[in-house]
Amino acid sequence: MEIRNLLEDAVLSLIDELFATEEKDKRLGFCTCGQCRLDVACYVLNRIKPEYIVSSRGLAYRERDSLERVQRRADIITTAKEGWARVSHQPRATADHALQRIVHDLPEGPAFNFPTVMGRAFNGLNFEPLASGEVRLLMDGKPLPMVDANWQNPFVLAQATAGTFIFWPRPQASKAAGEESRFAFELCVEVPGFDPVSHYFELDLASDRAAKDEFSLQRVHKIPDLYLFPR
Numbered sequence: 001m002e003i004r005n006l007l008e009d010a011v012l013s014l015i016d017e018l019f020a021t022e023e024k025d026k027r028l029g030f031c032t033c034g035q036c037r038l039d040v041a042c043y044v045l046n047r048i049k050p051e052y053i054v055s056s057r058g059l060a061y062r063e064r065d066s067l068e069r070v071q072r073r074a075d076i077i078t079t080a081k082e083g084w085a086r087v088s089h090q091p092r093a094t095a096d097h098a099l100q101r102i103v104h105d106l107p108e109g110p111a112f113n114f115p116t117v118m119g120r121a122f123n124g125l126n127f128e129p130l131a132s133g134e135v136r137l138l139m140d141g142k143p144l145p146m147v148d149a150n151w152q153n154p155f156v157l158a159q160a161t162a163g164t165f166i167f168w169p170r171p172q173a174s175k176a177a178g179e180e181s182r183f184a185f186e187l188c189v190e191v192p193g194f195d196p197v198s199h200y201f202e203l204d205l206a207s208d209r210a211a212k213d214e215f216s217l218q219r220v221h222k223i224p225d226l227y228l229f230p231r
Helices: 006-025 034-045 056-063 066-089
Strands: 116-123 134-139 164-167 180-190 197-206 220-222 226-228
Touching: 006 034, 006 066, 034 066, 034 164, 116 134, 116 180, 180 226, 197 226
Parallel strands: 116 220, 116 226
Antiparallel strands: 116 164, 134 180, 180 197
């Protein structure tokens, strides 16, 4: 049995829509880099009441009221635009917002396209999100390259993202489309005054015909919540 926040998927999907429209029309003049996308998602999820389900029946029951779905969508969009305005007027200093979605050095031909890797880090004593420190995503003991400079490795934790970290690893070349391979990763979380934590995980992937440069919060590998304890 898995508990899910029904609104998390709805929020991530709508934010993808809003950012895609802005990248095309440039009406609002807001930043559309990956870091700002994450900051806006956290802003909305921290302000909208979660709706948890434990089964497909729960999802069907929750979705039957079309009028309520329309109102929920409107609330999410309103909150997202409010957060987006704040994030764009006070951009995170550690991200290169000027690069937007310019992607460099992607492999040509077939490639393994990694999902974004997302998780949260908490204080193990009081369960509050950690607002400082760094998270590193490693492969073979080395920092894994990201798709472009807007995606940092290490990821710097901040108050605005409530302990959330996210990575978008750069695609890796493969011999042919459909090639299957298992990739091993290590997440290292280091926060001043806390014992460091490492989390290991593996992903089984099949290569695609080409490297993808279209970002979506819908293709995410979620890491279990990580807890650090003071020294």
